[in-house]
Each structure stands twice: as C-alpha cells, then as structure tokens.
Amino acid sequence: MSNVMQFAADAKDASRRLAVLSASVKDEALENIALRLTENKERIFEANRKDLQQAQIDNLEKTLFKRLKYDETKLSDSVAGIRSLRSLSDPLGKTLMHTTLDDGLELYRVTVPIGVIGVIFESRPDALVQIASLCLKSGNAVLLKGGREAINTNKVLSEIIYNAGIEKGLPEGWLSLLTSREDVGAMLTMDKFIDLIIPRGSNAFVQYIMQNTNITVMGHADGVCHTYIDKDADPEMAVKVAIDAKTQYVSVCNTTETILVHKDLLDSFVPVLMDALKEKGVTVYGDDILSDKYGLEKVTEWHHEYLDYKVSMKVVADVYEAVDHINRYGSGHSDCIITGNRETAEIFMNGVDSGSVMWNCSTRFADGFRYGFGAEVGVSTSKLHARGPVGLEGLVTYKYKLMGSGDIVADYADKTKTFKHIRREV
C-alpha cells in the first residue's frame, strides 16, 4: 500500500470513530489545539522562517510571500478562529425531518459527517489551521495537501494539531498531511476512501482537479462576476457599488470582472463611471459600441477573470440581455444589479443562475464570514450539495433513521396496513 493510500484508509477508519464522538470531545480537542499552538509558537515561527528564507532564495512573488508568512498576528487570528468555531453549535445530530409513517414507525432525517475530506490548498499556513478545525468540528477526517512553499510550517502545524487532537481522544489517522505533488494525483483515484475533495487555488488547477477525479469536488474554478447597472439605477449608488465590486480587493474570486450598463446610460452615466474607474487605476475594455465611442481596447473573451485593475464593459438593451449575457459568460459565482426598480431587480435575481445574486450591493459580499456562517470552507459554483459560500453546513450530510417494532413491508403491500405519513415539527 502506498503512503497516501495508507493515510486515506486510516482516515476512513478514523472517520467512523469521529462520527460517533460526542460534541464535547471535539470541542475539547479544538480548545487543546488552540492551547498547543500557542504553547509551541516559537517552533512554528522557526519553521516558518525556514520557508520564508527558501522563498527569498526562490525569489517568490511579494504577494505570495505575504501569504506565506505566519507570525504572531496570524497565529492569534488562527487561535481566535478555533475558539469561535468551538463556540458554534454542533452541526451534527440535528433532526432535519421527522415523519410518523404509521403508529410506532418513526422516520428521522439526521445530520451526520460526510466522512473523509481531501483538501488541497494554497500557500497560506493559516488555511491549514482553519480547514483542520472546520473538519474536526463537523466530525470529518481530513487529508491535507498544502503548498510546497509552506512545507516546513505545515509539517509543524499539522503535527501539533494532530497530537493535540489525539491527547483529547480523537482517533488515530484523523488528520494527515500529504507533502509531495504526486500525492495529489494519488488522492484523486481514491474514491473508495475519500468522499469529497475541496481544491483551493488557481482556475487551471481547480479545473484540472475537477476533470481528473470521480470523487465529488466542491469549489470554484473561476469567478467571472458581473455588476449590471440598470436605467433605473441611482447613479451615485451605481458608481459607489461598482467601484467597491471592482477595486476593494482585486485578486479574489468575488470581484466584479464585467460591468454591464443599460443603453440609456451610454451618454449620461458611462463617462462618470469611467472617470471613477480611471481614478482608481482601472483599465476599461469595451464592446464595439464603447470602444468606438471612447477609444477603448476591445474585449476579446467575455468569460475572463482579470483579478487585476482591469474590467470589461458592455452595453445591453435591457435586463433580459443582461441576464442572458451573465448566464452565458459568467461562472455562476456572484452577480449584482443596481436599480431602483423592484420588478427589474426580481427579473434579474430570479433569472441569473448563480450561487449569489445581489441587488444594490457589492459582489464582494459573497463570502462565508460576511454571510455570517462563522467560518468558510470555500465558495461553490457547483449547484449540487452546497452552493455559494460554504460554511460548516457544507461539511455535513444526513442519514435516515427508521425506528419500528417489527414492522414489515408485506403488511402494506397486501393492504393489511396503510401509511399515515404524519409530518412532525422539528
């Protein structure tokens, strides 16, 4: 058995044990993890310094360097995150449905963990801490594969977290760190052991994962988000929201990449918006109309994620064209309409087939923390299981529990008995 397969098989075994642990054991383990991380902070920082040194030698990009750094501030954020997670109510064992099928034959739908989750994440060591604690809180075993750049930090973090969990009674194998690039390929084949893969990273990377495994993948490849400015928009609000959606943080998935404007705004509003964008250092690419009128470079591909101070802009005839454009060229992530007209807003929000649709507020709000989920696993552009920003809830599934007293189907088949099907309040 390969290393990875052994880890995965152990994780499956561990997941059976985790599934029946009480919430208090998991919460105590979370508290112990917070404690042990704090106690061992010098060891962590030292490992991180090694990674940072190597990053300097490798001439790593400045933004990556910043993400890689794990210092006092990031540790205390991690610890605060763990404690806030601990304080959340247990997502498991919740009764979602209760039906009395017949006298003494009771059906319950109850939340349970998913099982084994494989997470492949970018270079941020704080992601490791967050993912490990989310999986633990939701009763899942986890296989972690972090960025190569963070290998020393990740090794120390995962060792501390793993042992802190074991000390409080978590089963062996509840967490494993995979370290080589080949391990990712191996993971993708292990549908026997792994129930869900969450890839975080670049568009190309996530797409590669999605296309190379039979395991369910939760995540998003890209975020081509739109802001549509309707003829009934308040111009001041439209500029304010569009600027926020485009420039508040350009390198993330919920940033607006295309601005659609109603044709009636071509002469009045568009110049104002373009000035505001210019002032923020944003380059605008246009459709034929805008390019001709304002001398812009033309957009060649509408499904395009800039993650930069750049934006595509297009004139549309009405809200229906806006909806069609978004459904055709968007990525089903987050899309916004600015309008004072409720009816138009409803056409937009019902028509756009995305995880999040916004009315008069920035696409940048599409995020687990801002949505109040406490913690975020990621954003899903898949429509099944979990969609949009995904919190703890996305890491649980359910099972049916049926409790009887010797009930058999033959009695219902031959009409000796008939079902009552009484829905109970839960």
Place this chain on the structure above:
Amino acid sequence: MSNVMQFAADAKDASRRLAVLSASVKDEALENIALRLTENKERIFEANRKDLQQAQIDNLEKTLFKRLKYDETKLSDSVAGIRSLRSLSDPLGKTLMHTTLDDGLELYRVTVPIGVIGVIFESRPDALVQIASLCLKSGNAVLLKGGREAINTNKVLSEIIYNAGIEKGLPEGWLSLLTSREDVGAMLTMDKFIDLIIPRGSNAFVQYIMQNTNITVMGHADGVCHTYIDKDADPEMAVKVAIDAKTQYVSVCNTTETILVHKDLLDSFVPVLMDALKEKGVTVYGDDILSDKYGLEKVTEWHHEYLDYKVSMKVVADVYEAVDHINRYGSGHSDCIITGNRETAEIFMNGVDSGSVMWNCSTRFADGFRYGFGAEVGVSTSKLHARGPVGLEGLVTYKYKLMGSGDIVADYADKTKTFKHIRREV
C-alpha cells in the same frame, strides 16, 4: 452540432425559462399532461403493442416483458401519480434561511431548480411519465433516454407529454427523448449543458455512468443491504422482519442480501431462522462457522447483490463487528438491526454509514413512497446533495439573494460599519 448537443443546448435555454415560471403554469401543464395521456390512450397502447410484439420476437425475459407492458392499469396509475404530484406544494422559491447582515442588508437562501437533468432509465414506460412530471414540478428541463425495448411507447408518450406542456406555456425544448445508445455517451460529455445525471438500471451500467462523466451522478450502483440480529432481539420479530427484508420482493435494491447474527444465537435462533428461510425457498450461503455447522455452501464475496432467493449469513461477536462488516462490505444503502436493547440500537444506527438505518423494521421500507415523499426519483448511495430515497427535494438546489441599498464591502473592511448577522425565523 450533433442532435444530442442541440437537445442539450435547447434544454439549457429552456431551463432558464422554466426557472422563472410560476407554480400555477407548471401545475396546469401537469393537469394537461394527465388529460392528454388519457385522451390518447389508444395511440399509446398501440405503440406499446408494437414494443411487446418485438419483445416476443426477441424472446425477452418474462419479468422484463411485464415491466414493458403499459396498459389501462398502468396508465391510470401514471395519471393518478401526475395529479398527486400536482397537489404537492411547490418545492421552489422556499426561503431556507434569512439573515440580516446589517440594517437594510438582507440575505436569503431560496430554493431554485437544478437546471437540466439527464435521466437514463430502464424499460418501464411508466418511469418516463413519472420522471418527466417530477422534473417539470421541480422546474427542471429534462433529457430522457429510455430502454431500447420501449422505444415506440416512449416516443408516443414523450410526444404527448411535450406537446401538452407546450400548450400550457412551457418553453420549447423543456423535454427531449434520446433514442440511440450512442446518445448516452454523448450526454456524459455535456457538462456545459447538463447539471445532473440520474441513471437507473443494473449495477454495471450505473457504475459505467459514474466512472465516465464529470457531471454529478445521483443514484446507486447496487444495494447490498444487511439485517443484523442482535442477542437481545425478540426471536419472533427477528424472523418476521428478516423474511420480509429478504423475500417480500427479491429483485429490488433495498432487499436484504446479508443476514448477520450474534454469536449467542448460533444454536438457539439460527436453526429457526434457517427453517423459515428454507420454507420461503431461500438458499443460505454461510461463513466458515455456519458452513461447517449446517453444511452450507460458503460465501466467497461478501459484497454481493443476489437479487434472488439467496442470502449470505455470517456470525458476528457483537454489534461492533456487525457495524464494521457493514461499513466494509455494504453499499451504504439500507441496513437494519433487530434488538430489544436501545443502547445497542443506537450504536448500530450511529455507526453504520448508510443512507438509511433501521431498527426493528424491514430494509424494504427504504423507498420514497413509503417514506412519504410523494414520488421518488431514485435512491442515492452518494453522500452528497441527496442521500437515501430521493423525492422532489432532491431535484432542487438553492441560491443566495442579497438585497441592499448601496452597501459596499470597503465600509466593513475599514471598520466604518460592523456586521450584525441576525438570524431570522423562516
């Protein structure tokens, strides 16, 4: 564009229109479908006679022949099914969550259709009617691929259903029938247009589908269900339930295929159970202990679905061994414990990682109708999205709607504002 791709692209367009149709339009279409099917029954029966004749020429198996037959009784069942579906409340537009993020910034999680569903089903023409109406009620466009044996019946049925829908305002392309075997292969590549595939049929077929597409597949390959008889079981109840679970209908997925018995029952209870099984014509295959003691043929593969009057039987030391055996060799479908001990039952129901777990009642209850879901799309052994018997609910997903009044993220990033995150009752 190939035929199938055109159908799929049209279905995608249709799905956008279906998503914004009111419930009353869909319910009127359902009523019209019921009406048109009844009016055109002679045409349907004639087409079915053609299929039956061909089946006789092809010397089709008797059980398949019975499933293929679509007569007055089956039509009236279909029509009753459509009308009962119509009377169910709309699964769409339900608010699942409502959070006030801040004053005037309201977040809703609302149910919406999945989009385009591809269903590949066996030879039963009544399955076509049921699936088409389920997809319609849940606002999804549908691509149907039925068994080759039923091609004439399916063509007439789908034409009547499609036109009855169009008459009441459903969008063009809302339903298409695919007819050739190659169409299945083509469907599997169309993740651009198809959101979910539901295969119904043999183990090998469903596994083939699951392994050959990136589209999410909902269904089950096989049903290796277990009944565990604990030392604290009431013997009479144990025999009654085990016999029902094994023999009430042997050729379906929720039939028990393996009986596990506690070691204390080896001399007392096992002979009684074996007599009862023998009386029903069931051949028992045993583990080493049982084979030696009762001269049974040995089980060679524990993950085995007989779908016949045959059963595997094994002696286990306790409930933990039963749980381990089921998690290792079962298919995550439906598993039952018979015991008078509540604690033991809980260990079993929490420990077994299956869609349905039963206590003192037959595994045969695992079914959408019996669970009171009104109608069933199938049973899912996948853990994600929908698990266990799947009703209308399994055909919907959700989106987030965020409504503001010019809110921007920058205000929260620079702490001008802070989130309130007030959960509202829904």
